[in-house]
Amino acid sequence: MATITATAPRSGLPGFLKHPATGKLLLLAVAAAVLVPLANARWASGSWPHALTVDLTEPLGKASDWVIDNRDSHPLFLYFFGYVSNAVVLSVRAVYLVLLAAGWAGVTAAAALVAWRVAGVRLALGTGAAFLACGLLGMWIPTMQTLALMVVAVLASVVIGVLLGLAAGLSDRTYRALRPVLDTMQVFPAYAYLLPVVLVFGMGVPAAVLATVVYAAPPMARLTALGLRGADAGVMEAVESLGTTARQRLLTARIPLARKELLLGLNQTIMMALSMAVIASVIGAAGLGDRVYQALASVDVGAALAAGIPIVLLAVVLDRVTGAAGTVDDELGGDTGSRWTGWAYAAVVAVAVAVAGRLTDRLDWPEAWLVNIAEPVNRAVDWMTDHLYSGVPYVGGTADWAGHFTTWVLDPMRDGLQWLPWWSALLIVAALAWLIGTWRTALTAVLAMAAIGVLGVWGPSLDTLSQVLAAVAVTLVLGFATGIAAARSERCERVLRPFLDVFQTMPQFVYLIPVVALFGVGRAPAVAAAVVYALPAVVRITTQGLRQVDPAAMESSRSMGATGWQQLRQVQLPLARPALLLALNQGVVLVLAVVIIGGLVGGGALGYDVVFGLAQGDLATGLVAGAAIVCLGLMLDRVTQPTDRRTKKGA
Amino acid sequence: MRTRMKGVLAVGCSLLVLTTAGCGAADMTKQASPFANAQGAKTVTLSVQSWVGAQANVAVAQYLLEHELGYRVDTVQVDEVPAWDALSQGRVDAILEDWGHPEQEQRYVKDKKTIVNGGGLGVTGHIGWFVPTYFAKQHPDVTNWKNLNKYADQLRTPESGGKGQLLDGSPSYVTNDKALVKNLDLDLQVVFAGSEAAQITQMRQFAKEKKPFLTYWYSPQWLFKKVPMTEVKLPAYKEGCDADPEKVACAYPHTPLQKYLNTDFAKSDGKAADFLKKFKWTTEDQNEVSLMIADQKLTPEEAARKWAEGHESTWKAWLRK
Numbered sequence: 001m002a003t004i005t006a007t008a009p010r011s012g013l014p015g016f017l018k019h020p021a022t023g024k025l026l027l028l029a030v031a032a033a034v035l036v037p038l039a040n041a042r043w044a045s046g047s048w049p050h051a052l053t054v055d056l057t058e059p060l061g062k063a064s065d066w067v068i069d070n071r072d073s074h075p076l077f078l079y080f081f082g083y084v085s086n087a088v089v090l091s092v093r094a095v096y097l098v099l100l101a102a103g104w105a106g107v108t109a110a111a112a113l114v115a116w117r118v119a120g121v122r123l124a125l126g127t128g129a130a131f132l133a134c135g136l137l138g139m140w141i142p143t144m145q146t147l148a149l150m151v152v153a154v155l156a157s158v159v160i161g162v163l164l165g166l167a168a169g170l171s172d173r174t175y176r177a178l179r180p181v182l183d184t185m186q187v188f189p190a191y192a193y194l195l196p197v198v199l200v201f202g203m204g205v206p207a208a209v210l211a212t213v214v215y216a217a218p219p220m221a222r223l224t225a226l227g228l229r230g231a232d233a234g235v236m237e238a239v240e241s242l243g244t245t246a247r248q249r250l251l252t253a254r255i256p257l258a259r260k261e262l263l264l265g266l267n268q269t270i271m272m273a274l275s276m277a278v279i280a281s282v283i284g285a286a287g288l289g290d291r292v293y294q295a296l297a298s299v300d301v302g303a304a305l306a307a308g309i310p311i312v313l314l315a316v317v318l319d320r321v322t323g324a325a326g327t328v329d330d331e332l333g334g335d336t337g338s339r340w341t342g343w344a345y346a347a348v349v350a351v352a353v354a355v356a357g358r359l360t361d362r363l364d365w366p367e368a369w370l371v372n373i374a375e376p377v378n379r380a381v382d383w384m385t386d387h388l389y390s391g392v393p394y395v396g397g398t399a400d401w402a403g404h405f406t407t408w409v410l411d412p413m414r415d416g417l418q419w420l421p422w423w424s425a426l427l428i429v430a431a432l433a434w435l436i437g438t439w440r441t442a443l444t445a446v447l448a449m450a451a452i453g454v455l456g457v458w459g460p461s462l463d464t465l466s467q468v469l470a471a472v473a474v475t476l477v478l479g480f481a482t483g484i485a486a487a488r489s490e491r492c493e494r495v496l497r498p499f500l501d502v503f504q505t506m507p508q509f510v511y512l513i514p515v516v517a518l519f520g521v522g523r524a525p526a527v528a529a530a531v532v533y534a535l536p537a538v539v540r541i542t543t544q545g546l547r548q549v550d551p552a553a554m555e556s557s558r559s560m561g562a563t564g565w566q567q568l569r570q571v572q573l574p575l576a577r578p579a580l581l582l583a584l585n586q587g588v589v590l591v592l593a594v595v596i597i598g599g600l601v602g603g604g605a606l607g608y609d610v611v612f613g614l615a616q617g618d619l620a621t622g623l624v625a626g627a628a629i630v631c632l633g634l635m636l637d638r639v640t641q642p643t644d645r646r647t648k649k650g651a
Numbered sequence: 652m653r654t655r656m657k658g659v660l661a662v663g664c665s666l667l668v669l670t671t672a673g674c675g676a677a678d679m680t681k682q683a684s685p686f687a688n689a690q691g692a693k694t695v696t697l698s699v700q701s702w703v704g705a706q707a708n709v710a711v712a713q714y715l716l717e718h719e720l721g722y723r724v725d726t727v728q729v730d731e732v733p734a735w736d737a738l739s740q741g742r743v744d745a746i747l748e749d750w751g752h753p754e755q756e757q758r759y760v761k762d763k764k765t766i767v768n769g770g771g772l773g774v775t776g777h778i779g780w781f782v783p784t785y786f787a788k789q790h791p792d793v794t795n796w797k798n799l800n801k802y803a804d805q806l807r808t809p810e811s812g813g814k815g816q817l818l819d820g821s822p823s824y825v826t827n828d829k830a831l832v833k834n835l836d837l838d839l840q841v842v843f844a845g846s847e848a849a850q851i852t853q854m855r856q857f858a859k860e861k862k863p864f865l866t867y868w869y870s871p872q873w874l875f876k877k878v879p880m881t882e883v884k885l886p887a888y889k890e891g892c893d894a895d896p897e898k899v900a901c902a903y904p905h906t907p908l909q910k911y912l913n914t915d916f917a918k919s920d921g922k923a924a925d926f927l928k929k930f931k932w933t934t935e936d937q938n939e940v941s942l943m944i945a946d947q948k949l950t951p952e953e954a955a956r957k958w959a960e961g962h963e964s965t966w967k968a969w970l971r972k
Contacts, residue, residue: 068736068758093685145686203729203737205685284727284737286686294728296848297701298945378948389856399856406809513852521818521844521853522810600846602810602853608822608845615823617732 024434032427039423048422048453055456060620064199071202085206088152092205096148104135104365106354107144113346115317119324127321130313137306137373139288140365143314146277146287149205153212153273161217161269162262165224169258170250175225185218189593189633190279191610192626198283199619208277208285216273223265227258267322274315278507282614292509301381301513302374308510309373315505385517402524405470410523413466418459425462426450432639436581445638448631457628463605464595465632467523471530471591476584479535483542483583484568493543500536508533508597516601526598526607533597534590538583545579546572585640592633606632686725695916695923696725698734698743701821702847703873707940708747708772710951712930714959715966720922730823735911739765744916745927749909750776750825760911767917769910773931778825778869778903780817781880786863795884796835803838805863814840818866820850827899828867831885834900839865854878871934873941929969936962 071077099107108131116124134143168175193211201207231254239253255262281289291307389397417425429449434442452461486493511532519525549572557571573580599607606625613622695716699709713724729737735755737743759766782793792798799815806815817839819828824847832839844850850866851874857864858878868880885902892901910927917924936958943954959966 071740089685096686148685198733202740202742203733204740204742281728284729284733284742286725286727290728294699294706294726296846297699297706297728298703298948299848299851300945300948302948303950374948385856386859389859403809411809411812512846513848516844516849516852517856520808520856521842521849522808524809525849598845601849602842602844604843604845608843611845612822615730615732615821617730617736 048458053456057620064619088206088209091152095151099144102354103357105357109353110350119321130317134310135365136371138370139310142288156213157217161220164221168225169228182218182222191596195622203284208280212276215276216269219268220265223261227261231257302377304510312505398518402519417462441638445635448634451631460605471527475534475587479538482539486543487546504536521602525601526603530591533594538587541583545576549575588636694723696743699726703941703945705748710955714955746911769912772908776906780883781868784879787881800838811840819843821847830899
């Protein structure tokens with residue numbers, strides 16, 4: 001944050017008065033001068049006034065009871081949700097049976113061949129190796145379960161996303177109505193989707209698939225709409241003059257022109273579906289996520305990692321292959337004829353391998369081919385916790401740091417935020433959001449913040465907010481430093497890249513235990529987990545932003561004799577300001593997304609309430625806390641949102 | 652355009668109907684997991700709760716079902732209360748260790764009759780407050796709740812805000828600790844670790860340094876073998892003293908742990924259901940398996956095999972008709 005204020009344009013006093021920010025602030029101050037005394041006289045209290053809260057416990061509790069009592073009798077469930085659930089179960093099952101029937105050899109061959117056709121030989125080898133690694137780690141069946149769930153969820157997301165995207169891409173009115181909704185859904189933490197679907201469908205695969213679809217469909221819809229709307233006006237005009245029908249124009253011009261966006265949408269949908277499929281293990285999704293979750297129970301980091309690695313591998317492979325689909329496809333196999341033969345070859349080989357596997361009765365992964373990584377990993381973790389936890393000479397152990405961080409940073413921040421009178425919190429939010437955005441963003445932010453108060457979770461929300469702010473600050477300091485280092489040295493970036501990949505896709509459950517072993521139970525480990533999760537994206541965006549600074553500007557500053565440090569501070573950072581702001585925004589959104597993970601290691605507040613709601617089937621507590629997290633997310637996003645939002649989420 | 656939409660709708664509907672095999676109601680409370688019964692194997696789905704004792708039950712049941720009765724066993728980790736709902740819907744077939752959920756029992760066993768009691772597990776569970784034995788030896792009077800305030804200072808952590816820390820675990824567990832602290836007027840702050848994994852990790856870290864701590868814990872639990880702990884006496888438990896959750900001021904009861912089966916499963920699947928009903932062992936047995944899983948880091952399957960090899964007479968009785 002310090003970097004941003006430092007790079008803000010410094011203006012003299014007369015200019016300062018003309019600055020639009022001053023006008024906004026003055027206007028806000030006037031509004032505050034009128035409203036605050038009124039509000040304060042009516043509801044004088046430091047924390048959110050009780051008179052302005054709505055207690056949802058009873059209606060929500062009743063709704064949940066009603067659903068459970070009527071799930072097997074009410075027509076709404078029998079004739080609608082029942083079919084939805086049934087369709088999900090049957091399709092997941094169908095995919096799963098096909099995968100099992102193909103056997104490990106068949107699946108690996110098919111995956112590698114698809115990767116070969118889509119992305120070339122190198123990625124094909126990588127894909128094959130990744131699938132074999134899943135088998136070697138003893139995770140073949142869970143991997144197939146996750147894959148089956150993913151295939152269904154991704155197909156459904158793509159269909160829904162494309163339909164919504166078509167509607168929004170072809171009609172302005174739909175676009176205007178849909179866009180804010182889709183924008184907002186992008187900042188929702190994944191966990192917020194779990195409780196509502198559990199309420200309707202109960203624990204299990206249908207709920208998991210539906211939560212995944214709701215989470216993964218928006219990027220597809222957004223990017224489809226963007227792609228269709230971005231079609232070159234000249235080309236469209238030319239096509240129209242050929243006397244084509246609306247349908248022909250769509251199929252032959254608009255959709256092909258939007259190909260890049262469509263593929264990017266597919267890529268994002270797949271990545272989001274995978275991360276959700278893992279998180280959904282909390283509501284009974286089975287598969288790899290469930291293995292990670294079960295390993296947690298016996299405090300077995302090694303076993304959790306054995307299930308976490310296949311997730312990382314799947315994520316990296318899927319990301320690279322779908323990412324390459326857009327670029328490599330044109331170079332490969334020239335004309336359409338030879339392209340089809342290539343696919344035909346691939347299909348024949350895949351089927352042949354599957355049949356061979358079947359005939360030799362080698363469908364299940366052979367038990368002799370297992371590698372046990374759990375033990376060495378656990379030994380390493382034990383060593384780390386034995387030697388770093390406390391009593392390290394000079395610097396103190398990690399437990400001491402965590403204690404100091406809690407007492408000197410988290411406690412004052414929490415107490416400070418909770419001490420603020422409620423109206424001043426709203427004012428600060430309004431001022432920040434208005435300064436960086438428009439009056440609309442400011443209004444959304446203030447309303448979101450007020451909604452938290454109305455829900456009656458003001459105190460815990462500010463506790464969570466203090467943790468989020470602390471985590472964002474740490475993330476930015478570390479992320480900017482690492483990003484600057486990576487931007488200045490190619491080698492540094494190459495070394496970093498695999499780490500970034502791994503930490504971005506590793507299920508957060510895996511690092512819960514190491515984090516507690518190092519920092520004890522409490523808010524400090526919650527902050528640490530959030531930093532680990534958010535750091536890769538911040539590093540990536542910072543590096544990219546700094547790299548994209550105009551080389552001419554760099555060159556001219558060098559010719560003027562600027563030292564490396566001066567160059568960085570006075571040229572690169574100011575020019576990369578939009579990227580740094582985006583990094584801040586992403587950091588905030590990502591940190592908030594793992595607040596619930598923080599609840600699992602003693603972070604308390606909203607995260608704990610959601611976990612409690614899921615664990616106890618107490619939907620009132622869980623849903624209210626989930627809604628408050630969503631509101632916090634909205635508020636923080638609007639407060640940190642650069643005015644022209646990028647189309648792409650994440651790095 | 653309109654007619655085409657209708658066509659699409661019709662195709663969609665017929666697809667839906669086809670996939671659901673005929674018209675009529677689709678009762679989602681009767682839908683099994685999509686991963687069950689794959690490749691023609693008979694499958695039993697067991698719910699595993701998040702603690703190791705429950706894993707031990709499931710591991711042994713799974714081992715015997717697979718190796719002696721030829722079933723394929725799927726396990727799903729679900730928290731306690733949602734597990735009841737999943738059991739009622741048939742998404743899982745059995746819960747092997749339940750610590751007493753009167754509200755759910757009333758709803759599913761007595762009213763809806765979708766769940767039946769599968770008999771006792773043979774293990775008695777007990778929840779309480781514990782301090783490490785090394786601390787109790789230095790200060791023998793800490794084991795009575797009346798003296799806890801004296802030690803609040805020593806129990807302080809950065810998270811407990813000036814008071815002594817009472818470490819609580821997973822949100823899914825039955826706990827009255829907040830009310831107890833208030834009603835017994837103790838200078839303690841309940842700190843929720845949020846998950847059992849976090850709680851155990853923290854306790855082991857404390858124990859390594861021989862630091863004093865006070866924690867919510869329960870037996871049977873394998874950790875007692877690694878970190879010996881002594882129970883702190885709370886005011887004695889009397890029937891009904893925990894009826895009002897706000898006013899609880901007494902200890903936790905001793906609960907004979909129960910098994911529960913899905914009603915349809917219990918009726919239809921003779922062999923497996925019969926076996927699960929007869930499944931009954933002792934606290935020592937369970938601890939033996941738990942320790943192998945949690946401490947020696949054996950996979951649950953290996954641990955179950957080892958136990959089964961040494962206790963043939965015990966499990967043979969479960970298989971007898």
